Amino acid sequence: MNADIDVLVLRVFTGPDGRYGNPLGVLRDGHSVPDQASRQAVARRLGFSETVFVDDPEHGRVDIYSPGARLPFAGHPLVGTAWLLGLEAFDLPVGSVTARHEPEFTWITARPEWAPPRTLRQYSSPDEIDALTVPEPGEWIYAWAWQHEAAGRIRARAFPGRGDGIDEDEATGAAALLLTHRLGRALEITQGRGSQILTRPGADGVIEIGGRVRMEAPSER
Structure with a gap:
């Protein structure tokens, strides 16, 4: 794995004035970090609460990591990635997540379980x-x-x-x-x-x- 990787940094759930929000790292080319151990190391090095590796944008396949674990679901990474890529659905280990876009807000659907x-x-x-x-x-x-x-x-x-x-x-x-x-x-x-x-x-x-x-x-x- 290269020492330098291309990361887009978003702020998700900003306030009405555009401030604050939770930082999110997104690697649009998830295949540049191909294995789970390397992805975990990247997420730990970046230090965001979550980092997303986009594996297949056409089918909404993404891989989400906190600094210490791989996550089957997380809210702010999906809202941010849906906004960034204009996605309408994700294919996750837990199930299908749909997304919709308004001029100001991006929404995802999820189940509490x-x-x-x-x-x-x-x-x-x-x-x-x-x-x-x-x-x-x-x-x-x-x-x-x-x-x-x-x-x-x-x-x-x-x-x-x-x-x-x-x-x-x-x-x-x-x-x-x-x-x-x-x-x-x-x-x-x-x-x-x-x-x-x-x-x-x-x-x-x-x-x-x-x-x-x-x-x-x-x-x-």
Whole structure:
């Protein structure tokens, strides 16, 4: 594997002003890093919460890695990659994911059972969420509180607890998916420093996850 690889860096789930969002690394030529061990090493070196290797854009086949593991599903990588490539579907190990595009938002469909376990911990106010400090490595915690319950607005922060250098995840589609499933309603989540995630329950247990995506910069890493 070459030391330098071409990586596109996106910010997924940005706020209304285009700031914040969770950084995502995308290798459009996934075949440039052909095996799982090398891909895991690249994801660890890049240090994003997730990195996507695009293997077959025509059929929506992608391979997703955190710095420490290969992931069968993850929300923000799929929203970002759908936006980047204009994809309408993904073929994943967990099943088929559809995508749709609006002028401002990109949406994917997903099922809550695809998301890995998360501890959804409710607090009484957004101020309590803002005051939280990063816990010791351990369980994966999604801390949340109502900003405006009637309107479905939530304040959240995410602490992966993995000990892999990602102390706090700026925006996490899988955790938003689980919270939407638990509450059974559409949500507008402000996470991290100011990222925004939208969710909508659909038919047959499917949930839509949507957000804005911005290109950061192409780079060699």
